[in-house]
Amino acid sequence: xxxxxxxxxxxxxxxxxxxxxxxxxxxxxxxxxxxxxxxxxxxxxxxxxxxxxxxxxxxxxxxxxxxxxxxxxxxxxxxxxxxxxxxxxxxxxxxxxxxxxxxxxxxxxxxxxxxxxxxxxxxxxxxxxxxxxxxxxxxxxxxxxxxxxxxxxxxxxxxxxxxxxxxxxxxxxxxxxxxxxxxxxxxxxxxxxxxxxxxxxxxxxxxxxxxxxxxxxxxxxxxxxxxxxxxxxxxxxxxxxxxxxxxxxxxxxxxxxxxxxxxxxxxxxxxxxxxxxxxxxxxxxxxxxxxxxxxxxxxxxxxxxxxxxxx
Amino acid sequence: xxxxxxxxxxxxxxxxxxxxxxxxxxxxxxxxxxxxxxxxxxxxxxxxxxxxxxxxxxxxxxxxxxxxxxxxxxxxxxxxxxxxxxxxxxxxxxxxxxxxxxxxxxxxxxxxxxxxxxxxxxxxxxxxxxxxxxxxxxxxxxxxxxxxxxxxxxxxxxxxxxxxxxxxxxxxxxxxxxxxxxxxxxxxxxxxxxxxxxxxxxxxxxxxxxxxxxxxxxxxxxxxxxxxxxxxxxxxxx
Numbered sequence: 001x002x003x004x005x006x007x008x009x010x011x012x013x014x015x016x017x018x019x020x021x022x023x024x025x026x027x028x029x030x031x032x033x034x035x036x037x038x039x040x041x042x043x044x045x046x047x048x049x050x051x052x053x054x055x056x057x058x059x060x061x062x063x064x065x066x067x068x069x070x071x072x073x074x075x076x077x078x079x080x081x082x083x084x085x086x087x088x089x090x091x092x093x094x095x096x097x098x099x100x101x102x103x104x105x106x107x108x109x110x111x112x113x114x115x116x117x118x119x120x121x122x123x124x125x126x127x128x129x130x131x132x133x134x135x136x137x138x139x140x141x142x143x144x145x146x147x148x149x150x151x152x153x154x155x156x157x158x159x160x161x162x163x164x165x166x167x168x169x170x171x172x173x174x175x176x177x178x179x180x181x182x183x184x185x186x187x188x189x190x191x192x193x194x195x196x197x198x199x200x201x202x203x204x205x206x207x208x209x210x211x212x213x214x215x216x217x218x219x220x221x222x223x224x225x226x227x228x229x230x231x232x233x234x235x236x237x238x239x240x241x242x243x244x245x246x247x248x249x250x251x252x253x254x255x256x257x258x259x260x261x262x263x264x265x266x267x268x269x270x271x272x273x274x275x276x277x278x279x280x281x282x283x284x285x286x287x288x289x290x291x292x293x294x295x296x297x298x299x300x301x302x303x304x305x306x307x308x309x310x311x
Numbered sequence: 312x313x314x315x316x317x318x319x320x321x322x323x324x325x326x327x328x329x330x331x332x333x334x335x336x337x338x339x340x341x342x343x344x345x346x347x348x349x350x351x352x353x354x355x356x357x358x359x360x361x362x363x364x365x366x367x368x369x370x371x372x373x374x375x376x377x378x379x380x381x382x383x384x385x386x387x388x389x390x391x392x393x394x395x396x397x398x399x400x401x402x403x404x405x406x407x408x409x410x411x412x413x414x415x416x417x418x419x420x421x422x423x424x425x426x427x428x429x430x431x432x433x434x435x436x437x438x439x440x441x442x443x444x445x446x447x448x449x450x451x452x453x454x455x456x457x458x459x460x461x462x463x464x465x466x467x468x469x470x471x472x473x474x475x476x477x478x479x480x481x482x483x484x485x486x487x488x489x490x491x492x493x494x495x496x497x498x499x500x501x502x503x504x505x506x507x508x509x510x511x512x513x514x515x516x517x518x519x520x521x522x523x524x525x526x527x528x529x530x531x532x533x534x535x536x537x538x539x540x541x542x543x544x545x546x547x548x549x
Contacts, residue, residue: 177414177417177418180407180411180414180415181415181418183404183407183411184404184407184415187404187406187407188402188404190366190386191398191402191404192415193385193386193387193390194364194366194386194387194390194396194398194402195390195395195415195416195418195419195463195464195467196387196390196391196416196418196419196420196467197387197415197418198387198418199385199387
């Protein structure tokens with residue numbers, strides 16, 4: 001038995017360091033990091049955990065599938081995806097988030113549960129349980145060579161896209177007045193309003209930025225999982241929420257790192273677990289989440305509780 | 312109400328859970344005037360300020376700025392209309408730099424103009440802020456933080472400046488600086504409402520000072536009363 005475990009572990013470690021597995025894990029980490037930023041931005045400004053974030057990505061996935069089934073050019077599909085997700089985000093902000101601003105976190109969380117299942121049910125009625133195919137970008141699953149190693153193009157595309165998106169977001173937060181207003185609102189919303197920061201404007205901008213990130217995630221995820229169903233991105237959202245809490249919910253940077261870390265770990269587990277054990281991926285992943293939370297309940301990537309900027 | 316009245320409060324009523332905190336409070340502040348509001352803890356001084364800026368909802372009465380009603384407006388709308396509050400405890404963004412805190416003050420500014428000019432004006436009033444502009448606000452001393460809080464309110468070029476106990480916890484020299492700054496900016500036509508615990512200094516500085524006790528205005532004092540011990544004692548016992 002011990003020999004079996006030992007040899008299983010050796011195989012696992014051997015597979016885990018494969019460049020292809022590493023590249024895929026980093027790519028998945030990058031996608032999860034984008035989702036973590038989307039969730040973290042809205043949490044920072046509105047103090048609201050948006051459980052319905054996955055359904056925004058799902059809606060974007062269906063937009064891509066719609067375009068793909070009609071043979072639209074890739075750019076038009078992405079434009080439709082962005083438009084659908086941003087409009088839906090704004091509607092969510094106006095109808096649910098804004099009226100609930102300042103309410104208890106539990107009320108807001110349950111409200112976003114309701115929105116999530118509402119959107120999922122609408123998707124079920126419109127598109128059926130089997131979903132639609134978003135196949136415009138599947139060729140990105142082809143390998144490419146970097147030096148002597150072969151990795152899938154999507155891993156590189158995901159990493160580069162995430163890096164560019166996060167760099168642009170940082171520029172916006174640190175170099176523009178709306179960015180400054182968002183950071184102030186995340187630190188102390190009542191005082192920000194007192195000095196003249198428009199509450200509705202910062203919350204709408206945070207939600208739209210999170211929506212743009214959701215649209216990007218929809219594009220990247222449909223490459224690897226082209227079949228878009230009503231539960232598309234649901235598991236990923238739950239995993240990212242765990243990652244955000246593990247990283248440190250209160251600040252954007254730890255939350256992002258938490259999202260990346262959990263995406264990376266699930267990528268490694270997915271790539272290196274033997275096929276007959278791959279159904280245990282979530283078991284291992286959440287076991288790890290529990291262990292980390294027991295050891296560092298304040299967050300894996302927070303320093304002294306308040307050293308890193310919240311937005 | 313005179314022609315140059317900037318801020319007017321008429322019959323203000325604020326209650327918390329049915330218990331009135333401020334009752335039938337009326338006063339006004341003209342352009343170029345300092346009006347003091349003193350009284351013991353719990354008298355309703357901060358509540359009055361919070362009702363003016365829209366942080367709490369008034370159940371009755373009227374607050375007008377240049378004749379236009381402020382009632383029911385959000386805090387950001389009141390700030391953008393030209394009322395700046397220097398809150399109790401300063402409420403700076405400690406993790407942001409001095410300059411970022413000042414740029415936040417610009418959110419409420421109505422007139423356009425260069426950021427550099429706006430910052431230059433407050434740096435002229437408080438030179439220490441220019442030296443520390445890149446430092447995080449939380450790293451400043453208490454006196455420097457109070458200067459930053461006042462500067463953050465002033466960059467918005469408000470018509471009315473409200474200050475909630477600006478001298479609280481400050482060294483005497485800094486208190487002198489704060490009070491002399493108020494005299495200087497009054498000269499520029501700003502209407503100033505000063506809520507303070509330091510009764511004697513406030514009465515001496517302000518054009519008139521109202522004494523608030525149990526949510527009601529009890530007395531009105533003028534600078535001549537600052538030397539009148541009987542009146543000051545009456546104010547304390549109000």
